[in-house]
Amino acid sequence: MAQKPSIPKGTRDFSPVEMARRNYIFDTIKEAFRLFGYRQIETPAMENFSTLMGKYGEEGDKLLFKILNSGDFLRSVKPADLEEKNLPKLTADMCEKGLRYDLTVPFARYVVQHRNELQFPFKRFQIQPVWRADRPQKGRYREFYQCDADVVGSDSLNNEIELLALIDTVMSRLGIRTVTKVNNRKILSGIAEIMGESERLTDITVAIDKIDKIGLDNVKAELIEKGISEESVARLEPFLTLSGTDDEKLAVLERELAGSETGLKGIAELREVLDGFKALVPDNEVELDISLARGLNYYTGTIIEVKAKDVEIGSITGGGRYDNLTGVFGVDGLSGVGISFGADRIYDVLNQLELYPEAISGAVDVLFINFGEAEARAALKALKELRAAGISCELYPESSKMKKQMAYANGAGVPFVAIIGETELAEGKVTVKNMSTGEQESVAVSDLPQWLKEKK
Numbered sequence: 001m002a003q004k005p006s007i008p009k010g011t012r013d014f015s016p017v018e019m020a021r022r023n024y025i026f027d028t029i030k031e032a033f034r035l036f037g038y039r040q041i042e043t044p045a046m047e048n049f050s051t052l053m054g055k056y057g058e059e060g061d062k063l064l065f066k067i068l069n070s071g072d073f074l075r076s077v078k079p080a081d082l083e084e085k086n087l088p089k090l091t092a093d094m095c096e097k098g099l100r101y102d103l104t105v106p107f108a109r110y111v112v113q114h115r116n117e118l119q120f121p122f123k124r125f126q127i128q129p130v131w132r133a134d135r136p137q138k139g140r141y142r143e144f145y146q147c148d149a150d151v152v153g154s155d156s157l158n159n160e161i162e163l164l165a166l167i168d169t170v171m172s173r174l175g176i177r178t179v180t181k182v183n184n185r186k187i188l189s190g191i192a193e194i195m196g197e198s199e200r201l202t203d204i205t206v207a208i209d210k211i212d213k214i215g216l217d218n219v220k221a222e223l224i225e226k227g228i229s230e231e232s233v234a235r236l237e238p239f240l241t242l243s244g245t246d247d248e249k250l251a252v253l254e255r256e257l258a259g260s261e262t263g264l265k266g267i268a269e270l271r272e273v274l275d276g277f278k279a280l281v282p283d284n285e286v287e288l289d290i291s292l293a294r295g296l297n298y299y300t301g302t303i304i305e306v307k308a309k310d311v312e313i314g315s316i317t318g319g320g321r322y323d324n325l326t327g328v329f330g331v332d333g334l335s336g337v338g339i340s341f342g343a344d345r346i347y348d349v350l351n352q353l354e355l356y357p358e359a360i361s362g363a364v365d366v367l368f369i370n371f372g373e374a375e376a377r378a379a380l381k382a383l384k385e386l387r388a389a390g391i392s393c394e395l396y397p398e399s400s401k402m403k404k405q406m407a408y409a410n411g412a413g414v415p416f417v418a419i420i421g422e423t424e425l426a427e428g429k430v431t432v433k434n435m436s437t438g439e440q441e442s443v444a445v446s447d448l449p450q451w452l453k454e455k456k
Contacts, residue, residue: 010134010142017413020362022347025174026127029147029341032170036162038125038149043106045129049091049098055105055298055328057202063132066095099131103148104298104325104338111152111336112329120153120334127343140314141344150338152326157269159337160302160321161276167306167317167339168282174346175355177309178316180282181289184270185299185320187253190263191239191290194256195232203228205293208240212291216240239290246274246288253290266301273302285309298322304339308349316345363413364392365452366432368420369406370399375420382418382430382445389449391456393418409435416452 007013014022033040052064076093100106103126111118127147134140149166151159164180171178188208192201207222214222219240220233239256242249250271257263270288277286294303301321308316319339326334350356366386368379379395386393396405409417419431430448433440434455443451 008142010136010140012141012143016362020360021350021356022343024356024360025343025346025350026145026147028173029170029343030125030127032166032173033125033147033149035169036123036149036166038123041107041110041124041126042128043100043103043110043126045099046097047100047106047109049095051109051329052098052101052105055325056101057206059206060101063134064101065099065131065133066091067097067099068094069096100128101132102130103128103146103340104150104322107148107150107152107338108322108325108336109329111334112326112331115331115334121151121159122153123149123151125149138313144345145343147341147343148338150336152334152336155335157272157276157302160273160304161280163319163337163339164273164277164286164304165280165282167304167341168280168284170317170341171306172283174350176316176346176349176353177284178306179285179287179309180317181287181292181305181307182270182274183289183292183303184266184301185293185303186262186266186301187257187270187290188266188293190257190260190266191236193260193263195228195235197228197232200226200228204236208291209293211240242290249288249290269301294318294320298325300324302337311349311352313345313348315342316349317341359456361413363415364394365414365456366391366393366416366418367405367409367412367414368393368395368418369402370396371419371421372399375399375422375425378420378425378445379418382420382448385445386449386452389453391449391452416455418448 046067053061073094077090125148127145129143129145131143134142136142167180188205189201192198192204197204203226207219211219223233224230242252250267253267274288292303292305294305299320300323303320304318305315306317317339321337323335325336370376376395383393383395396408415435417433417435424430429442429444431440431442
């Protein structure tokens with residue numbers, strides 16, 4: 001018996017209709033990127049493993065997909081390492097490359113590698129798939145697309161304000177009601193200082209980042225389990241339960257973090273970003289959220305996360321400021337800030353809320369019925385004129401029964417069917433049927449492009 005075909009868990013196939021919807025998302029995001037002055041690049045699906053390791057924290061590193069070396073991938077492996085199951089050493093010996101985990105680290109590598117060719121500040125966007133060896137669940141996939149926009153080579157907080165405006169523009173155009181949560185890693189560093197646990201910032205942020213999923217009590221338990229004292233955890237709790245307006249939250253933070261220079265700097269930055277963005281009168285909500293941590297190690301300033309208000313799903317956009325990412329590749333002093341739209345989660349949100357425009361189907365605008373050789377030749381000439389006018393169209397390849405061809409058009413969701421039979425051929429006309437209403441109209445072949453444009 002032949003094996004039943006399947007795909008790996010956490011991956012998906014997409015039909016023509018689904019791809020039309022996905023392209024609507026990509027096109028909307030891409031148009032917004034260009035409106036805000038970003039330029040497109042691409043990087044390889046695989047990177048050297050040394051480029052990826054150590055950039056995402058301990059938990060992120062575990063989710064990297066490794067690529068076995070070509071040929072005899074065991075040639076550099078020592079038998080003792082195999083027996084001891086020394087995974088870090090085995091990975092280093094067997095895997096020189098890995099699939100990219102995100103687009104930010106490859107972008108940092110790109111900037112360093114091509115820095116002499118770039119003009120700074122450099123604004124780039126990138127729309128490509130990434131891979132994570134994560135446990136598949138609703139809204140979480142092992143292969144998914146990210147749509148990134150970054151500015152590197154500028155410390156100005158105007159970049160953060162512009163990125164928030166970019167997010168608001170995209171969400172408004174897609175019709176998604178969102179709340180954008182904003183925080184600053186310097187504030188979290190200041191909180192760690194007040195807790196007396198400055199050296200444990202990574203453990204603290206990784207735990208805080210899970211608060212929406214596991215709740216405050218479990219976050220506290222995880223921190224205690226990692227060796228942070230109950231007294232220190234007690235100092236953290238009031239920060240995670242802040243309430244009131246953003247100005248009221250900032251006032252409390254200024255009072256509580258008065259002894260932390262780093263924390264106060266983070267508060268000042270956050271106030272400038274929030275005030276600047278709110279002055280633009282955004283369409284969607286924005287709020288300060290101290291529990292927002294974004295566990296990735298490379299964030300150093302502003303951090304951003306966007307949630308859909310009408311669908312239970314994880315964040316659909318995120319990002320932040322990173323001051324030292326290129327430093328790991330030997331180039332210091334290049335500050336950057338960026339965001340990433342989770343296209344797959346946005347796709348799921350639009351599907352659940354049915355927010356796609358009615359015109360999106362992936363079907364051609366018009367199908368020509370095939371009645372035979374002479375009629376098909378006339379149809380092919382008409383197709384050329386329609387395509388030159390930007391109208392998608394096709395000819396049914398065989399002169400099958402009319403019923404079969406109409407069933408094909410109906411099944412494919414084609415809005416118009418064009419008929420060139422003996423009568424139409426003699427008169428230089430085409431009969432066009434609206435598949436939704438059933439109405440038919442006779443149109444001169446030369447007038448067909450304009451007629452269809454008006455009817456679309």
